[in-house]
Amino acid sequence: MPAQITISADELNALLAMREAYATLERAHEETRSMLRLMTAERDLAEERLRAYRRDLFGAKSEARDSEQFGLFNEAEALGANATPAQEETPGTKVAEHTRKKRGHRKPLDPNLPREIRRHELPEAERFCSNDGHALVEFGVEISEQLDVIPEQVRVIQHQRVKYACPCCDLGIKVTPAPLRIILRGLLTESALAWIAAGKYQFGMPLYRQAGLLRRFGGDISSNTIAASMVRVGLAAQPVINLMRDALLDAEVILCDETTFQVLKEKGRKPQTKSYLWSQMTGTGIPIRCFTYTPGRGAKLADKLFTGVREGAVLMTDGYEPYNGIAERYKLVHLGCVVHARRYFVKAEENVPKAARTPDLLATRFIKLFGKLFAAEARSQTWSADRRLRLRQRYSAHVLEVIKDLMIKQSPGVLPQSLLGKALTYLREQWPKLVRYIENGDWPISNNACENSIRPFCLGRRGWLFSDTVDGANASANLYSLVETAKANGIDPYRYLTWLFERLPLAKTVDDYDALMPWKMPLSLR
Numbered sequence: 001m002p003a004q005i006t007i008s009a010d011e012l013n014a015l016l017a018m019r020e021a022y023a024t025l026e027r028a029h030e031e032t033r034s035m036l037r038l039m040t041a042e043r044d045l046a047e048e049r050l051r052a053y054r055r056d057l058f059g060a061k062s063e064a065r066d067s068e069q070f071g072l073f074n075e076a077e078a079l080g081a082n083a084t085p086a087q088e089e090t091p092g093t094k095v096a097e098h099t100r101k102k103r104g105h106r107k108p109l110d111p112n113l114p115r116e117i118r119r120h121e122l123p124e125a126e127r128f129c130s131n132d133g134h135a136l137v138e139f140g141v142e143i144s145e146q147l148d149v150i151p152e153q154v155r156v157i158q159h160q161r162v163k164y165a166c167p168c169c170d171l172g173i174k175v176t177p178a179p180l181r182i183i184l185r186g187l188l189t190e191s192a193l194a195w196i197a198a199g200k201y202q203f204g205m206p207l208y209r210q211a212g213l214l215r216r217f218g219g220d221i222s223s224n225t226i227a228a229s230m231v232r233v234g235l236a237a238q239p240v241i242n243l244m245r246d247a248l249l250d251a252e253v254i255l256c257d258e259t260t261f262q263v264l265k266e267k268g269r270k271p272q273t274k275s276y277l278w279s280q281m282t283g284t285g286i287p288i289r290c291f292t293y294t295p296g297r298g299a300k301l302a303d304k305l306f307t308g309v310r311e312g313a314v315l316m317t318d319g320y321e322p323y324n325g326i327a328e329r330y331k332l333v334h335l336g337c338v339v340h341a342r343r344y345f346v347k348a349e350e351n352v353p354k355a356a357r358t359p360d361l362l363a364t365r366f367i368k369l370f371g372k373l374f375a376a377e378a379r380s381q382t383w384s385a386d387r388r389l390r391l392r393q394r395y396s397a398h399v400l401e402v403i404k405d406l407m408i409k410q411s412p413g414v415l416p417q418s419l420l421g422k423a424l425t426y427l428r429e430q431w432p433k434l435v436r437y438i439e440n441g442d443w444p445i446s447n448n449a450c451e452n453s454i455r456p457f458c459l460g461r462r463g464w465l466f467s468d469t470v471d472g473a474n475a476s477a478n479l480y481s482l483v484e485t486a487k488a489n490g491i492d493p494y495r496y497l498t499w500l501f502e503r504l505p506l507a508k509t510v511d512d513y514d515a516l517m518p519w520k521m522p523l524s525l526r
Contacts, residue, residue, distance in 0.1 A: 202483050203489075207464070222232070255283050259276065275473070286489075313330075318336075400435050
């Protein structure tokens with residue numbers, strides 16, 4: 001029999017105390033490890049945010065990826081029966097087939113530009129052959145062309161209104177009435193107003209710079225006068241803008257986006273408060289671009305932009321929450337922007353050090369899958385809607401299923417607060433709207449077109465920074481609408497604005513204003 005060990009009560013209490021102390025140490029150790037893991041995660045998140053801030057400040061803004069992604073759309077089932085068989089590859093560097101442009105070849109100057117001929121001849125004393133002394137005979141010319149620029153010309157148009165009087169009495173005096181103008185007793189002609197409006201709203205030149213440019217040519221006009229004129233012509237075009245908006249809201253597909261817009265003198269608001277400029281455009285039919293100023297970004301303000309929209313129309317937006325309420329209230333088919341979903345993964349990939357980026361990186365895998373979707377869209381850009389629909393349902397739907405499976409499998413293991421976690425969260429929340437575009441060949445895959453339409457405003461904002469008053473903000477929104485719609489219809493904005501400003505004072509009825517729409521401008525005047 002084994003020997004029995006006798007333990008006193010004091011020793012037993014000491015052992016129990018040691019076990020309790022050991023358990024306490026184990027719990028403290030586990031808490032320390034948990035705290036260390038938490039602090040490590042917080043440190044990693046802080047470093048990730050710091051890299052993201054540095055990239056936003058100093059990094060490139062382009063979202064373009066490697067050109068090899070354009071070749072991702074090469075699956076046999078998508079190419080169809082017209083696909084050519086693959087050729088056997090030879091060892092060496094693979095180079096895409098292309099036609100090399102001749103180096104140093106200049107693009108010819110526009111043949112429609114006026115030409116001034118300057119003939120250069122040899123002096124008569126040099127028109128003799130150095131070999132036998134015979135007189136040289138002209139047999140042709142060598143032609144080279146240069147582009148010349150004539151500075152802007154400023155002139156004054158003097159209106160002389162003839163006065164008539166009766167030779168027999170003092171009561172028969174008449175004066176020729178003044179011609180109708182868009183600005184009553186305005187200092188600038190309609191052509192000058194159109195030139196200034198195109199300078200600011202098409203090319204982003206602030207009004208004070210245009211005033212300085214005019215002074216170079218003798219037009220000493222203050223920037224305040226020019227600014228007041230822009231406000232008046234912008235508001236005078238409101239009836240045309242209203243009809244443009246009616247036509248836009250009747251479109252089958254509408255795209256919408258917004259950006260910040262600072263207005264200094266808003267009632268009840270500080271100058272530093274952010275206001276917004278909304279961009280709406282048609283996705284099908286006549287190209288229309290409408291911009292609207294609002295003093296905020298809430299659901300009530302956004303809702304007013306869609307009053308009167310066609311029921312059942314398609315709305316393409318980013319993930320901003322008020323758009324969901326608008327789509328539900330007006331019974332719209334709401335599409336999500338695939339580019340916005342991809343953009344989150346691009347940011348997550350860029351935040352990873354280049355040395356650690358591999359093809360197996362989760363963000364990179366998502367980006368390549370999105371690249372397949374856009375490659376399919378690029379391939380079918382010129383196709384009919386029915387043919388594009390077949391491609392989307394046969395090919396794009398399969399790619400979307402792969403993206404969905406990858407999202408479901410990887411989401412549980414990613415920290416939600418990280419950039420990759422935010423990308424997966426956005427993708428998961430927007431998924432029903434992101435995949436809806438494959439149901440129709442005419443529906444857009446992204447909101448890029450609307451972002452491109454609002455880009456001229458964002459570029460111009462860097463120069464002129466803000467609007468002084470609410471009227472100025474509304475006038476700017478109207479003029480941007482006219483300029484961008486003219487551009488979308490292939491019309492030179494300066495010519496259209498000149499044509500519009502000359503005819504606006506004559507318009508009296510709805511039909512008169514309707515005839516002034518940008519796409520109704522006569523072809524001979526564009």
